[in-house]
Amino acid sequence: MNISMEQLRYKEVVSLADGTRFGYVGDLEVDTDLGQVTALIIPGRPRLLGLLGREPDRTIPWSAVRRFGEDIVLADLPGQRGD
Template structure:
């Protein structure tokens, strides 16, 4: 199965442990020296319709990705981290 990076933005990230939904892939963290993907980045949810900003972005290590489906990406949540939004 061939997948383009742009197609990942249309896939929802879901935990295999409890079925919780993290949102849709917004970006990827890539090691520029090796070209390998380090993590998927899911933008934080908007607070009060976006008027109060967003929650922190969620970084899901590539090693936590378990399966790719047509519409979803299944991940193990215990390896994820949150990082404050920049700018």
């Protein structure tokens, strides 16, 4: 399956283990030597409408990605919560 970054931006990452919603894909981490995606980057949530900055970005390892759906990306991340 081929998927573009533009298509990924509209997909929400959801935990396969417990249904936790982590957020939408904002960027990719790529190993330029191998030419492979190594992780999905989800931007941190704004604190107090962005006045207090943002929470740290969340990195989802590519190895944890299990399936791409029409609107979501399922990732196997046991023990991680999105809250």
